[in-house]
Amino acid sequence: MHVMSSPALRFLVLGSNGGLGRALARQLAGIGSVTAWTRKDLDLSCLEDIEPKLASQAFDVLLNPAGMTSPDACVQQPELAQRINTEAPAELARVCQKLGRRFIHFSTDYVFDGGKTTLWDEDDLTAPVNLYGRTKRAGELAVLEACPEALVARVSWLFGPDKSSHPDQIITKALQSAELTAIADKTSSPTFTRDLCEWVQTLVTSHRDSRGVLHLCNSGTASWQEWGEKALEIASRLGVPVRTTKLAPLALAECTFFKDARPPHTRMSTERFTTITGIRPRAWQEALEEHLRAMQAALAFSSTPS
Numbered sequence: 001m002h003v004m005s006s007p008a009l010r011f012l013v014l015g016s017n018g019g020l021g022r023a024l025a026r027q028l029a030g031i032g033s034v035t036a037w038t039r040k041d042l043d044l045s046c047l048e049d050i051e052p053k054l055a056s057q058a059f060d061v062l063l064n065p066a067g068m069t070s071p072d073a074c075v076q077q078p079e080l081a082q083r084i085n086t087e088a089p090a091e092l093a094r095v096c097q098k099l100g101r102r103f104i105h106f107s108t109d110y111v112f113d114g115g116k117t118t119l120w121d122e123d124d125l126t127a128p129v130n131l132y133g134r135t136k137r138a139g140e141l142a143v144l145e146a147c148p149e150a151l152v153a154r155v156s157w158l159f160g161p162d163k164s165s166h167p168d169q170i171i172t173k174a175l176q177s178a179e180l181t182a183i184a185d186k187t188s189s190p191t192f193t194r195d196l197c198e199w200v201q202t203l204v205t206s207h208r209d210s211r212g213v214l215h216l217c218n219s220g221t222a223s224w225q226e227w228g229e230k231a232l233e234i235a236s237r238l239g240v241p242v243r244t245t246k247l248a249p250l251a252l253a254e255c256t257f258f259k260d261a262r263p264p265h266t267r268m269s270t271e272r273f274t275t276i277t278g279i280r281p282r283a284w285q286e287a288l289e290e291h292l293r294a295m296q297a298a299l300a301f302s303s304t305p306s
């Protein structure tokens with residue numbers, strides 16, 4: 001457990017070794033005191049530990065970005081996925097309701113079946129196509145049933161400095177090879193964890209009564225191919241010695257290496273968030289440029305063969 005201090009609101013962040021958890025802990029330390037728990041501090045698979053551990057910790061807002069986030073891992077361990085993505089969030093919500101604390105839980109665009117290319121609203125019918133999505137959707141419902149004041153933030157295709165994601169991985173591969181592929185017929189909105197954390201900060205400080213399901217993502221649509229090619233183009237411009245800026249298209253149907261289905265088109269509308277806050281999320285391309293510039297400045301990309 002590590003504690004970062006400053007005055008005002010007291011935040012308890014779970015999953016703080018994860019990509020979003022780390023970013024949230026850093027961001028919220030600027031406006032309050034943050035207690036950042038990892039799996040070692042609270043193993044969410046031990047449901048009976050949740051209430052005593054939360055009750056022993058002083059906090060005003062609990063944020064839960066922890067989860068079993070790999071669809072293929074979920075299908076290999078379905079009972080564990082159900083416990084981490086559905087039952088643990090339900091228990092966290094129940095305890096927050098009992099203690100009178102605010103609860104912000106994170107969910108996914110994969111609650112949708114991906115069967116339309118127009119934007120998904122918060123009220124659209126959910127119909128997850130894989131076990132990860134089903135356990136996350138059941139988690140959303142259970143959270144809101146146990147704690148109707150909770151906020152369930154659905155996010156999509158995260159990238160940021162705390163965890164390697166598709167653009168970083170493509171750049172690393174392109175240092176070695178010019179023959180690369182990426183899925184071209186699967187779309188959503190890539191989302192910068194730094195932007196996401198700023199939106200969450202606004203919600204916890206200026207819109208404390210926001211509740212229910214809310215979509216949070218950068219604007220614009222991308223396929224994995226477009227997302228990767230944009231990353232390569234930016235990297236090339238920044239002087240990273242990538243060997244190509246092009247990715248050959250791959251069809252989702254050809255991806256037999258996936259162990260469970262993936263929804264094709266899951267780009268979400270953020271109109272509800274804009275109505276609440278007045279904030280219009282910027283385009284993912286602009287956010288990606290900021291991320292890659294910071295990574296390049298930190299010399300995170302290297303042409304040394306691995």
Ligand SMILES: NC(=O)c1ccc[n+]([C@@H]2O[C@H](COP(=O)([O-])OP(=O)(O)OC[C@H]3O[C@@H](n4cnc5c(N)ncnc54)[C@H](OP(=O)(O)O)[C@@H]3O)[C@@H](O)[C@H]2O)c1
Pocket residue numbers: 015016017018019020021038039042043044045064065066067068069084106107108109110136155156157158159163
């Ligand atoms: N990444 C994306 O593109 C994406 C897209 C849509 C939605 N989301 C949602 O956004 C949230 C954050 O995603 P992320 O990418 O930051 O996830 P992540 O990097 O995979 O982090 C998840 C964290 O959950 C922790 N965790 C797993 N099992 C646990 C357990 N039994 N007890 C306690 N902690 C446990 C992991 O701990 P360890 O570090 O110990 O393994 C990890 O730190 C998740 O709810 C995810 O469903 C993510």
